[in-house]
Amino acid sequence: MSDKDFIIEETNYTEESDNKDEKERTGDTGTDDRADMCDDKEEVTAQSEDDKDDDEYEKYCIICHRPESVAGKMVDLPNNMTVCSDCMRKSFDAMTDGSIDYSKLMNIPGVQFLNLSDMENVTPKSQKIKKKKEKPKEYHTLSIKDIPAPHKIKAQLDEYVVGQEYAKKTMSVAVYNHYKRVATNMMDDIEIEKSNMLMIGPTGSGKTYLVKTLARLLDVPLAITDATSLTEAGYIGDDIESVVSKLLAAADNDVERAEQGIIFIDEIDKIAKKRNSSQRDVSGESVQQGMLKLLEGSEVEVPVGANSKNAMVPLTTVSTKNILFICGGAFPDLEEIIKERLSRKTAMGFNAELKDKYEHGKDILSKVTVEDLRTFGMIPEFIGRLPIIFTLKGLDKDMLVKILKEPKNAILKQYQKLLALDEVNLEFDDGALGAIAEKAMKKNTGARALRAIIEEFMLDIMYEIPKDDNIGQVTITREYIEGTGGPIIELRGQRMPLLGQNGAAGI
Structure with missing residues (x-):
């Protein structure tokens, strides 16, 4: 060294x-x-405990007392106070507007003013409320083995929907083929087109109910919207992409699940091309043209948690390639168009048809063609993207009686369950069911009339029954429905008709 x-x-x-x-x-x-x-x-350690508390608690507004999950993001003020944006905006509007006399408002009952001096001792814990615990929703992934066969789909629809055999059969096959297409995800070069549907039927025939039942059986998200609110982009009303936003909301903002859902657009006949109109058709033909790419399959940017696009709402991209679109409408005056087309065949000779042959036909809608829809006002490009067109029959008396008592959640079963909670048995005789169906036929609103009629006649019964614990059974009769008699009341151990209107037995 x-x-x-x-x-x-x-x-x-x-x-x-x-x-x-x-x-x-x-x-x-x-x-x-x-x-x-x-x-x-x-x-x-203390910081982690605070974070844990923040996860379990949420802030609330010091003025309206709404939590952050309802009112939105809070504005932090001194002394650990928080105010929602709505109350903050209203406060600034009240302060900047000189037309309010605050001295007069002080004595009005129910009006309170925020005094900051009273809030000096507010602690962070005192302005937090516990969050509601939400259970995570479990969704199953769609596989080809889980898709029920068409006959199974129709058998399940039969349990809830009476009649409409052709419509249920058509929908079962179309849905089965569509979800096979989604599950296989184009395994080879052969590309299967979408099976979008167009349902034509009078009001109250079960169009919306069929789609709701179908979506519930398949466990897929469903969005129902009216075409009456849709307008061309840039005008007052809902944009065409808003139908996809509703489906995304129905799927809890899960894009992958929304892309396998069903969109039902009701009142589709209201966007028909307007005739003899000099104004711009912003809610008719323009909406049909705007929906072409949507029906065929395209990438759509939609807002998350809102129906309209703005700078404050995040956007996400949803593909409509695998979304099943079902359109439905009553198409008034379409029967006249069909009769006019069929009447052209009438002529003189041995094989000539009578002019009034189709005048009183009950099943005219089943003879509808694409030509009739074009005459009604639907553009050919729109009809071409709805390849499956089928009709629903109007309801007759026998079908209305079956609707009252046969489906799983029939109206009569609902009332029987309500009275069973009071330990009372409710019965309807055949005459009463027939009378209800006859009244519904006069209203000409289909199955919707049944609920209104039964609500009217069950009002007094539902009001009087809970008064007496000795009542064991109530039988609704035809006389009670027609207003000439009353229901049969059976007490526990004896039978007794109660006195009703005009001296007749009833409630």
């Missing part, structure tokens, strides 16, 4: 010993460092 190296080592040793002596003299032996580490550890 050289003398130079020895001098460097001796110098380093001297510096270390001087530092050690200095620490021993001042009492600094590293204890403060360990104390600082402990303080940091306690601070991190």
Whole structure:
């Protein structure tokens, strides 16, 4: 070792010993460092506990007391106070508008003013409420083995929907083929087109109910919208992409699940091309043209958690390639168009048809063609993207009686369950069911009339029955429906008709 190296080592040793002596003299032996580490550890632990509290609690507005999950993001004020944006905006509007006399408002009952001096002792904990625990929803992925066969789909629809055999058969096959297409995800070069549907039927024939039942059986998200609110982009009303936004909301903002859902556009006949109109058709033909790409399959940017696009709402991209579109409408006056087309065949001769042959036909809608829809006002490009067109029959008396008592959630079964909770048995005789169906036929609103009629006649019964615990059974009769008699009330152990209107037995 050289003398130079020895001098460097001796110098380093001297510096270390001087530092050690200095620490021993001042009492600094590293204890403060360990104390600082402990303080940091306690601070991190306290911070993690605060984060845990923030996860379990949410802020609420000091004025309207709405939680953050309802009112939106809160505005933090001094002294750990939070106010929602709506109350903040209303406060600024009230302060900037000079037309309000605050001295008169002080004595009005129900009007309160926020006094900041009263809030000095507000702590963060006192302005937080516990969040509601939401159970995570479990969705199953769609596979080709899980798709029920068409006959199974129709059998399930039969349990809820009465009649409409052709419509249920058509929908079962179309849905089965569509979800096979989605599940296989184009395994080869042969691309299967979408099976979008167009349902034509009078009001109350079960169009919306069929789609709701179908979506519930298949466990897929469903969005129902009216075409009456849709307008061309840039005008007042809902944009065409809003139908996809509703489907995304129905799927809990899960894009993958929404892309396998069903969109039902009701009142599709209201966007028919307007005739003899000099104004711009912003809610008719323009909407049909705007929906062409949507029906065929395209990438659509839709807002998350809102129906309209704005700068404050995030956007996401949804593909409509695998979304099943079902359009439905009553198409009034379409029967006249069909009759006019069929009447052209009438002529003179042995094979001529009578002019009034189709005048009183009950099943005219089943003879509809694409030509009739074009005459009605639907553009050919729109009809071409709805390849499956089928009709629903109007309801007759026998079908209305079956609707009352046969489906799983029939109206009569609902009332029987309500009275069963009061330990009362409810019965309807055949005459009463026939009378209800006859009244519904006069209203000409289909199955919707049944609920209104039964609500009217069950009002007094539902009001009077809970008064007497001795009532064991109520039988609704035809006389009660027609207003010439009353229901038969059976007490527990005896039978007794109660006196009703006009001296007749009833409630």
